Amino acid sequence: xxxxxxxxxxxxxxxxxxxxxxxxxxxxxxxxxxxxxxxxxxxxxxxxxxxxxxxxxxxxxxxxxxxxxxxxxxxxxxxxxxxxxxxxxxxxxxxxxxxxxxxxxxxxxxxxxxxxxxxxxxxxxxxxxxxxxxxxxxxxxxxxxxxxxxxxxxxxxxxxxxxxxxxxxxxxxxxxxxxxxxxxxxxxxxxxxxxxxxxxxxxxxxxxxxxxxxxxxxxxxxxxxxxxxxxxxxxxxxxxxxxxxxxxxxxxx
Numbered sequence: 001x002x003x004x005x006x007x008x009x010x011x012x013x014x015x016x017x018x019x020x021x022x023x024x025x026x027x028x029x030x031x032x033x034x035x036x037x038x039x040x041x042x043x044x045x046x047x048x049x050x051x052x053x054x055x056x057x058x059x060x061x062x063x064x065x066x067x068x069x070x071x072x073x074x075x076x077x078x079x080x081x082x083x084x085x086x087x088x089x090x091x092x093x094x095x096x097x098x099x100x101x102x103x104x105x106x107x108x109x110x111x112x113x114x115x116x117x118x119x120x121x122x123x124x125x126x127x128x129x130x131x132x133x134x135x136x137x138x139x140x141x142x143x144x145x146x147x148x149x150x151x152x153x154x155x156x157x158x159x160x161x162x163x164x165x166x167x168x169x170x171x172x173x174x175x176x177x178x179x180x181x182x183x184x185x186x187x188x189x190x191x192x193x194x195x196x197x198x199x200x201x202x203x204x205x206x207x208x209x210x211x212x213x214x215x216x217x218x219x220x221x222x223x224x225x226x227x228x229x230x231x232x233x234x235x236x237x238x239x240x241x242x243x244x245x246x247x248x249x250x251x252x253x
Contacts, residue, residue, distance in 0.1 A: 012239070018094045021120045021241050022060070024198055024205040025091075029054050031177045032170055038079060040064055040072050041093070045083040051166045053088035056080065061104055062096035069107035089116070119252070123240035126233065131226035134219045137192070139227055142182035143175055148191040149184055156210045171208070181231050182208070185224060187215070195224040197231045204237035209251075 012020070026035070026042075032055040033044035041061035049055035058076055063069065080087045090108060092101045109115070142149040153171035157164050174180045174196070182196030192215045198205040206228045211221050232240045244251045 015095070017122055017239070017241075018120065020203050020239055021205070021243070022091075022094055024200050024203055024241060025059070027179065027200045028174075028198055028205075028207070029057075029059075031174055031180075036079070038072075038075055040067055041076075041090075043076065043079055043087070045080050045085050045087075047084035049166050049170055050085045051164050052170045055170060056085050056087060057089045057091065058087055059091035060093040061090055062093040062100040063104055064100070069104045072104060073107060073111075089113075117246060118243045119246050121242050121244060121252075123229075123232075127226075127229065131222055131229075132219070133223040133226060136187055137220070137223060138186040139183050139224075140186065142184045142194060142196070145184065145186075145191075146172070146175070148186065149175065149182070149194065152184060152191045152194045152210055152212070155212060156208075159213060174208075183224070183227050183231075185220065193220050193224050195228045197228050197235070199235055199237070202236075202238040204232045204235060204240045206232070206240065206242040209242075 029044050032049060032052065033046035035042045035044055037043075038058070040063055041058045043058045044055060046052075046055040061072070063072060076087050076090075090104070090113070092105065105115070150168065150172055153168045154163075156171070157167040161167055175182065177198075179199045180196055181199070182194060184191055185193040192212045193210065195209045196207050198207055206225070209221060209224055209228075211224070229240075246252075
């Protein structure tokens with residue numbers, strides 16, 4: 001019989017993977033706003049980035065004894081108002097039992113909030129074949145050319161959100177994070193794509209894959225994913241994630 005200390009589970013459960021992914025979410029938003037515990041969740045507020053949802057929200061919400069959903073709502077509203085901003089969304093604690101989470105969900109829905117979701121994609125094995133990369137691309141660290149990185153951030157913000165300067169600023173702030181390893185692709189000195197990998201201990205998260213709208217369906221996205229996986233391989237991550245909108249068929253493919 002193996003000793004308990006040697007009884008290691010090699011394959012994490014789905015619940016473990018969701019918890020690991022939430023750890024990457026926390027690390028991502030901590031570079032935009034400082035965390036503050038409210039007793040039933042962790043609030044992130046930054047009035048300088050009031051239009052950036054990730055910089056103004058509460059996560060890991062689970063109601064403790066003695067606090068009901070209405071009281072939690074009032075505390076959150078007061079907390080964000082005192083900091084000159086508003087709470088954009090709530091994220092429930094994935095490890096909490098339903099009785100500590102569902103009343104809050106029901107309360108928020110009754111106030112008109114809509115449930116949202118993402119697909120968490122987990123790399124179970126390395127690619128068996130080398131990815132055939134697009135020729136003629138110059139792929140460099142994003143920090144080597146802030147001008148090109150900012151141009152791609154602006155194009156992405158224009159396309160996805162109708163152009164928000166604060167969103168561009170938030171993207172650029174991540175370049176100051178030593179745990180964020182981002183690359184951009186140039187073609188004929190023009191920026192055409194970007195991707196990054198966030199390191200959280202032994203966990204890697206591929207994030208912010210963007211391809212210039214005039215350069216899609218050429219294989220550039222696959223090329224950038226290949227470079228992101230190279231970063232993950234060099235970093236010896238035990239787990240690699242990315243997230244995607246469930247309705248984004250092209251990204252899922």
